[in-house]
Amino acid sequence: MRPFDEDALSAASGFSLAEREAVYHAIMTRRDVRSQFLPDPLPDDLVRRLLTAAHHAPSVGFMQPWNFILVKSAAVRTRVRDAFASANDEAALMFAGERRQAYRALKLEGIVEAPLGICVTCDPTRSGSVVLGRTHNPKMDSYSTVCAIQNLWLAARAEGVGIGWVSIFREGDLKSILGIPEHIEVVAWLCAGFVDRLYDEPELSVKGWRQRLPLDELVFYDGWGLNT
Numbered sequence: 001m002r003p004f005d006e007d008a009l010s011a012a013s014g015f016s017l018a019e020r021e022a023v024y025h026a027i028m029t030r031r032d033v034r035s036q037f038l039p040d041p042l043p044d045d046l047v048r049r050l051l052t053a054a055h056h057a058p059s060v061g062f063m064q065p066w067n068f069i070l071v072k073s074a075a076v077r078t079r080v081r082d083a084f085a086s087a088n089d090e091a092a093l094m095f096a097g098e099r100r101q102a103y104r105a106l107k108l109e110g111i112v113e114a115p116l117g118i119c120v121t122c123d124p125t126r127s128g129s130v131v132l133g134r135t136h137n138p139k140m141d142s143y144s145t146v147c148a149i150q151n152l153w154l155a156a157r158a159e160g161v162g163i164g165w166v167s168i169f170r171e172g173d174l175k176s177i178l179g180i181p182e183h184i185e186v187v188a189w190l191c192a193g194f195v196d197r198l199y200d201e202p203e204l205s206v207k208g209w210r211q212r213l214p215l216d217e218l219v220f221y222d223g224w225g226l227n228t
């Protein structure tokens with residue numbers, strides 16, 4: 001039987017109540033950051049801690065398919081921002097009417113404002129062509145890379161560092177700007193920098209774009225939709 005009283009739970013998990021609360025605090029207050037970045041550079045040892053958190057993520061077959069390209073150069077970040085702007089113009093046209101105007105009003109990146117860009121990539125060849133756990137679903141290496149990003153994002157939250165994930169790019173543009181080989185997948189451009197405030201709720205929710213769904217509508221028991 002699993003223990004349920006507080007002391008037994010702490011003993012079993014190795015986490016004190018305060019430590020458990022800290023984990024949930026980081027999860028619940030993590031935000032995607034676009035416009036609140038401070039210009040101060042991130043210390044190298046702090047960046048190293050964030051990358052170490054990322055590097056301890058789970059990965060299919062322990063493949064560790066990720067690479068991290070650290071971009072401090074303002075000139076390179078300006079080129080990346082221009083690639084975003086071009087893709088974003090295309091993206092805006094995919095929404096109709098008032099939705100397009102609402103889309104245009106959103107700020108969806110902080111590429112130049114954030115002092116550090118982190119391009120996270122996935123190398124599908126990292127551990128040979130046959131990978132334990134990836135044999136029937138080749139996307140598993142990308143999923144693993146996303147786990148690394150989430151680790152980094154949560155560690156950053158605890159360090160007072162804001163992260164903004166930008167995905168509005170043509171992949172070829174990023175590859176060409178950063179010299180990324182053809183067989184490598186670009187998974188994310190992360191804007192990273194200190195922040196002194198964060199939204200309490202997702203910015204897209206605050207700005208009326210889309211609201212959080214009720215969890216109970218998303219959970220099924222013993223099969224798709226059987227509890228409705």
Ligand SMILES: Cc1cc2c(cc1C)N(C[C@H](O)[C@H](O)[C@H](O)COP(=O)(O)O)c1[nH]c(=O)[nH]c(=O)c1N2
Pocket residue numbers: 030031032033034107108109165166167168201202203204205
């Ligand atoms: C894969 C992926 C890709 C993107 C994002 C996230 C993820 C997971 N998000 C951030 C996204 O909008 C945000 O996570 C949600 O709106 C929820 O807000 P919080 O992250 O809780 O603040 C995001 N935000 C943005 O402004 N521009 C973007 O291009 C993207 N791209």
